[in-house]
Amino acid sequence: MLSLSGIWTKQNESIFSIMSREALRHQAINLAQGFPDFDGPPEIKEAACSAILSGHNQYAPSPGLPELRHMLAEQQRIRYDISWNPESEVTILSGATEAIFCTIQALCNPRDEIISFEPFYDSYLPSALAAGATLRTLPLRAPDWSWEPEDLDRMISPSTRAIILNTPHNPTGKVFSRQELEILAELIRKHQIWLITDEVYENLIYDNCQHHSPATLPDMQERTITISSTSKTYSFTGWKVGYLFARPQVSRAIRNIHQNTVFCSATPLQKAFLASPPPESPYYAQLKADYCRRRDLLLGILQDCHFKATAPSGTYFIVADYSAISDLNDDEFALYLSREAGVACIPLSPFSLNPEKARQQRLLRFAFCKSENTLHAAGERLRKKTAPGTA
Numbered sequence: 001m002l003s004l005s006g007i008w009t010k011q012n013e014s015i016f017s018i019m020s021r022e023a024l025r026h027q028a029i030n031l032a033q034g035f036p037d038f039d040g041p042p043e044i045k046e047a048a049c050s051a052i053l054s055g056h057n058q059y060a061p062s063p064g065l066p067e068l069r070h071m072l073a074e075q076q077r078i079r080y081d082i083s084w085n086p087e088s089e090v091t092i093l094s095g096a097t098e099a100i101f102c103t104i105q106a107l108c109n110p111r112d113e114i115i116s117f118e119p120f121y122d123s124y125l126p127s128a129l130a131a132g133a134t135l136r137t138l139p140l141r142a143p144d145w146s147w148e149p150e151d152l153d154r155m156i157s158p159s160t161r162a163i164i165l166n167t168p169h170n171p172t173g174k175v176f177s178r179q180e181l182e183i184l185a186e187l188i189r190k191h192q193i194w195l196i197t198d199e200v201y202e203n204l205i206y207d208n209c210q211h212h213s214p215a216t217l218p219d220m221q222e223r224t225i226t227i228s229s230t231s232k233t234y235s236f237t238g239w240k241v242g243y244l245f246a247r248p249q250v251s252r253a254i255r256n257i258h259q260n261t262v263f264c265s266a267t268p269l270q271k272a273f274l275a276s277p278p279p280e281s282p283y284y285a286q287l288k289a290d291y292c293r294r295r296d297l298l299l300g301i302l303q304d305c306h307f308k309a310t311a312p313s314g315t316y317f318i319v320a321d322y323s324a325i326s327d328l329n330d331d332e333f334a335l336y337l338s339r340e341a342g343v344a345c346i347p348l349s350p351f352s353l354n355p356e357k358a359r360q361q362r363l364l365r366f367a368f369c370k371s372e373n374t375l376h377a378a379g380e381r382l383r384k385k386t387a388p389g390t391a
């Protein structure tokens, strides 16, 4: 019998695909997958159409259009006061997902280890496995998602190649503080390992919170691969234009993998992002204000419906504890809500290396990147099916 790679035959379908399919089957309101039900800036859409119509339809240079790399380097300079060489240190890929995959392949040899906080974004594990590496995790403790530096220090061994840090953090909405990042940076320097940062929610930060890009900490630019994306900031998740910043040697290795897998991200869509609002544009404050309103709306709805939840400082997700409503495991309760209430969300257990244990924590993730009408409609439906002890 012809055989297949063990890694990929053992990978299950992603929870996002499963819950979106369930949402469709029950015509549920989809607060599961993190994509907006509205489009981003019209000027970016128009720029994409005009790029296609004016003939920008062939392969782009593999590391990305030079003018977009310049623009991204300039954004980093303005936002974080850090300078990257657009020729050798900025690379455009097909989404942060590809950036994470290529980075892990570039850094890791078989039997290396990568450490992430848990819950973790689901693509980290298969990316590590594809490189023959192992993912180890340090759980963030609910409800404030705290962690002990000594625990992380103890986990780092001679096999550890990198820590992958997601801030602002999906699914918890945690934004790592400057102090936490300084502790992390100290461990990275002490153990001489890499830091991969996943900053795709860098522009979705609320209240008085601030996003600190870890590469800006002392000596960290040398050891950090900074990954971000246009998906969340401009509400075009289906365009898959992501990017990363890294020193030339590591950029070269990552570009090699990108060149031999995807080769280049879609040319007219790269062109379109040249029309992005500049960092000083009011667009970004408006984006935050709009999301802050949606966050508060969904939070109020969930609290009314007997969920326990607090306001996240970043991202467009709320984690809610449903233990007052049901004793079901999180995947069973998420299926119940989709089927009976007609509202889809994501159980938290698939973000864990030990889903059996995590299922009993009774936590769900709801996305608020939806119009206020959609959120109100979800509230109407939830109210009917979430009385204490219903399920």
Ligand code: PMP
Pocket (backbone or CB within 6 Å): 034, 094, 095, 096, 097, 098, 121, 166, 170, 198, 200, 228, 229, 230, 231, 237, 240, 241, 242
């Ligand atoms: N990292 C995190 C934490 C995410 O939530 C997502 C999107 N869901 C990605 C990476 C992937 O982003 P992209 O659409 O650019 O591939």
